[in-house]
Amino acid sequence: MTRPVPIPDEVSAPHWEAAANHVLTIARCSACDSFTHPPGIICGHCGSTSPVFTFTPVSGRGQVLAWTIARQPFLPGFETPYLLVDVELEEQKDLRIVARLLDGVDAELETGTRVEVAFEDLSDGVAVPAFRIAQ
Amino acid sequence: MTGGTGSFTARNKVAIVGYAQSQIVRHADRPLGAIAIETARSAISDAGLKVEQVDGFVASSMFPNAGGHAIEDGRSIVTTDWMAQNLGVSPRYSAGFQGYGQLPGSVGMAVNAVASGAAEYVLLHRALHNPKGRYNANPMTEAGGPMQWTAPLGFFGPVSTIGLTYNEYLQRYGAKRETMAHVVVEARKNGSRLPWSYWRDKPLTVEEYLDAPLVSDPICRLDCDIPVSGVACFVLTTAERARDLPHPPVYISGFAGSQPPMRRLPTHWPLDDMIDLGVGLADRLWSSAGLGPKDVDLPQLYDGFSPFIYFWLETLGFCERGTAHEFVEAGGIDSDSRHGLPILSSGGALGNGRMHGVPQMLECYLQLSCRAGARQREGATVGLACHASPNLGGVVVYSSEPS
Numbered sequence: 412m413t414r415p416v417p418i419p420d421e422v423s424a425p426h427w428e429a430a431a432n433h434v435l436t437i438a439r440c441s442a443c444d445s446f447t448h449p450p451g452i453i454c455g456h457c458g459s460t461s462p463v464f465t466f467t468p469v470s471g472r473g474q475v476l477a478w479t480i481a482r483q484p485f486l487p488g489f490e491t492p493y494l495l496v497d498v499e500l501e502e503q504k505d506l507r508i509v510a511r512l513l514d515g516v517d518a519e520l521e522t523g524t525r526v527e528v529a530f531e532d533l534s535d536g537v538a539v540p541a542f543r544i545a546q
Numbered sequence: 547m548t549g550g551t552g553s554f555t556a557r558n559k560v561a562i563v564g565y566a567q568s569q570i571v572r573h574a575d576r577p578l579g580a581i582a583i584e585t586a587r588s589a590i591s592d593a594g595l596k597v598e599q600v601d602g603f604v605a606s607s608m609f610p611n612a613g614g615h616a617i618e619d620g621r622s623i624v625t626t627d628w629m630a631q632n633l634g635v636s637p638r639y640s641a642g643f644q645g646y647g648q649l650p651g652s653v654g655m656a657v658n659a660v661a662s663g664a665a666e667y668v669l670l671h672r673a674l675h676n677p678k679g680r681y682n683a684n685p686m687t688e689a690g691g692p693m694q695w696t697a698p699l700g701f702f703g704p705v706s707t708i709g710l711t712y713n714e715y716l717q718r719y720g721a722k723r724e725t726m727a728h729v730v731v732e733a734r735k736n737g738s739r740l741p742w743s744y745w746r747d748k749p750l751t752v753e754e755y756l757d758a759p760l761v762s763d764p765i766c767r768l769d770c771d772i773p774v775s776g777v778a779c780f781v782l783t784t785a786e787r788a789r790d791l792p793h794p795p796v797y798i799s800g801f802a803g804s805q806p807p808m809r810r811l812p813t814h815w816p817l818d819d820m821i822d823l824g825v826g827l828a829d830r831l832w833s834s835a836g837l838g839p840k841d842v843d844l845p846q847l848y849d850g851f852s853p854f855i856y857f858w859l860e861t862l863g864f865c866e867r868g869t870a871h872e873f874v875e876a877g878g879i880d881s882d883s884r885h886g887l888p889i890l891s892s893g894g895a896l897g898n899g900r901m902h903g904v905p906q907m908l909e910c911y912l913q914l915s916c917r918a919g920a921r922q923r924e925g926a927t928v929g930l931a932c933h934a935s936p937n938l939g940g941v942v943v944y945s946s947e948p949s
Contacts, residue, residue, distance in 0.1 A: 417698045418690035447809050449695040455808030476816070477717070479709030480763040485683050486702050495701055495762075497710050497816065509710070509814055510699040522717050539698045 414488030416537050422450055425466040430538050433530040436466035437506065446503045471528030472545065473500040476507065478520050492516045496542055498526055511541040518544060554800050554834040556661035558948045561788040561795030562911050564593025564781040570744045570899045573676055574775035579620035582673045582777045583632050589779035594792040595667060600781070602639040602665025603630045604656040605672060606648030610902060611773070614684045615677045624673035624777075639665040647803045647940025648672070649903030649933045654801045654940070656782045668782045672904055676773040692812040704851070705770065707813045709762030712853040714817040716764060721856075721871035723764045727755040728874045729852045730768050733890045736881060737897020739921065744774050744899035769852040774899030778908060785948050796914040796944050799928070800835025802827050803940035815937055824861025824936025831862075835943035837928065839863040842943070844913055844929035845887065846906035849894040854935050855879075859889070861936040888923065903933025907942070914946040 419427040422438075429436040438450035443457035447464065454462035477497040484491045494512040499505065512518060513529050525545040530538040566588035568581050590597055603626035609617050619628045626640040639659045643651035649672055656668040682703045689697040696702060715721060734750035737743045750768070758768040788795035804827040807819060832838050839845070839862055847858040856870035864887060865873045873879070881888035892909030895901060910929035912918040929944045 413687065414700075415686045415689045415697050417694040418688050419694075420690065423694060449692065449811060451808055453808070477710040477714035479706055479713055479765070480760070481700065481706050481709075482759075482763070483683075483705070483761055485705075486697060486700070487685055487687065489700055493700060495706055495710065497714070497814070505809075507811070507814065507816065509696065509701040509811055522714075533698070541699065 412487040414533055415486060416533050417539065422464065427537070429466060429468065430530065430540060431536050433538060434468050435471045435528045435540050437469050437500070437502070438464035439467045441465055446500075446506050448506060448508055469500055469502050473498040473526055475520055475524040475526055476522060478512070480516050494518060496520070496526065498542055508540070510539075512543070513541050514544050554836075556657055557799055557834075557836060558797040558945060559785050560657045560660045560782055561785050561797045562780050562782055563788050563791045563795055564595070564793060565589050565779065565908065565911055566592055567742055567778040567904070567908060568776050569742055570774050570776040570901060572744065572772070572774055573678065577621050578673050578675045578775065578777070579624055579628065579632060581775075582624045582629060582671060585777040586629060586633060586669055586671060586779045589781050590669065592793070593667075593781035595781065597633055597635060600633070600635060600667045600669050601637050602656070602659045602668035603637050604641055604643070604652050604659065604668055604670045605629070606643040606652050607673070608648055609675070610900070611677070611682055614686065615679075622675045622677065624671065629669070629671060637665070639668070645803065645805065646938040647903075647934045649907055650801055650931065650940025650942045651803055653798060653907070653942045654803070657798050657801070660782055660784055666783060666787065669779060670782060671777065671779045672902060673777045674775060674900065674902060676775045676900075695811055696813065701811070704813065705762040705765055707815055708851040708853060709765045711815045711817055711820055713764055715853065715856060718817065719868040719871065724756060725871050725875045726769060726852050727752040728877070728879065729849065729855045729890070730755050730896055732879055732881065733849055733894040733896035735897070736891055737893030740893050740898065743893055743897060744772060745893070745897050765851065768896075771850045771895035771900040774901065776899065776901055776904075778901065778904040780907070780911065793917065794915045794946065796911050796946060797948055799837070799943040799945045800831060801940065801942040802830035802834055804936060804938055806938050815935070820857050820935060820937045821861055821867060823938075824857060827936055827939070827941065828862050831941050831943065837943070842928050842930050843926040844891065844910060844923070845889050846892050846909050846929060846931045847889040847894070848903060848906060848932040848934060848939065849890065849896050850900065850902070850934070852896060855889065857936050858932050862941070891921070891923065903931065906931035906933065910944040914944055
């Protein structure tokens with residue numbers, strides 16, 4: 412059983428190409444420069460109907476605002492239990508991404524724990540973001 | 547932006563005049579549509595009407611699970627068109643509610659249809675099917691569209707969604723997971739008294755709650771309502787026509803809903819979104835109904851996941867932000883106590899099964915029309931019924947008095 416892989420589309424393709432090289436990029440509105448994750452049709456910050464999102468490399472650093480331990484395998488390919496963290500990236504207030512924490516389910520977390528991006532390679536040329544507790 | 551807060555001119559001009567509900571079971575042994583048609587006929591008859599008098603149909607037919615099951619009208623869902631067609635009616639008005647807070651949203655559409663004269667008698671239904679197999683497990687091998695940003699990363703399904711929000715609440719306010727036992731035990735206590743409930747005669751103890759396995763910490767299995775099959779139907783008409791019908795009418799005083807913001811991952815509900823959007827919903831609700839939380843005798847809160855109870859208590863103004871857990875811990879929601887706030891006297895979703903807002907609406911109707919039998923509560927004249935969560939749900943205020 413393999414994990415589900417992302418299907419890149421015309422907007423998201425640059426994000427997944429960068430992820431394959433273990434670079435985290437976030438969509439940035441070309442009208443107002445705000446980061447948005449994920450990119451929609453309209454910019455949620457400035458309302459632009461032509462946001463022409465550009466995937467921009469970010470630090471991958473952030474703080475944990477919430478977490479949960481997933482104990483049931485609702486999707487194929489995931490070994491349970493695993494930790495999911497809700498991370499606010501340091502580039503912008505309330506810019507949040509939810510991904511796995513790779514330090515194991517016994518990792519000690521509190522609100523504000525610093526993390527940095529890591530990547531999980533799912534297959535050749537396919538990697539998805541995750542996090543590790545920052546050293 | 548919270549939208550306008552203008553006066554609701556249809557306030558108390560439309561009423562519920564009859565209902566019927568099927569037995570709530572884990573898996574029905576007959577097609578959902580057959581049960582829906584029988585329930586609809588019973589509700590119309592209960593209202594003192596004939597099927598051919600019903601000229602409006604409103605429902606949400608959303609199939610609430612993440613398991614990727616095939617959807618077939620009449621078997622896994624029942625749309626208004628299917629309902630009208632199979633009752634043999636050509637309606638003047640047939641419409642489905644698209645959003646979340648499906649039942650309050652449907653009530654709002656039914657009120658609008660009746661108040662505008664688009665229909666004289668509206669049948670509102672909710673039909674829920676529990677498919678065989680695991681409810682939310684999904685065998686997907688790839689994810690496109692909005693889900694490409696979540697599922698491949700391991701973020702999938704409603705239990706993880708609420709696990710994150712609930713843990714954010716526990717961490718921020720120093721609340722204890724154990725306190726939630728009071729919510730679930732209260733729901734199951736009331737559900738155990740209902741002859742139609744999946745959980746009839748099956749109350750729960752605190753110890754049983756604490757022994758339940760965790761699913762997505764801090765959410766345990768008993769924090770989640772159990773998927774069921776069941777159908778409920780309500781008949782609505784104008785306050786004027788209601789006077790000539792057999793049962794005391796229950797009037798719709800106001801309603802409001804909410805939507806999550808842009809700029810979020812799908813199914814990501816941070817605590818601040820949950821509460822801030824709920825407070826906005828509450829402002830619109832009180833403005834619509836022309837009253838406030840202190841006027842409500844029977845606040846029926848939604849509990850499809852138990853933490854929603856905290857969130858509704860705080861957003862609707864029954865508790866200060868961050869204090870609902872203390873209120874619950876202190877026995878504040880015991881519906882058998884004279885001093886308790888009867889928020890789960892319906893049994894809720896946790897005490898009936900996953901009927902998606904039906905228990906809350908039904909309790910308001912039964913109590914305010916004095917049709918609750920042995921469970922009848924004295925002196926309740928204003929109720930409210932929530933469905934879904936404050937960030938993407940809905941609420942209806944009901945009254946037993948027309949003004």
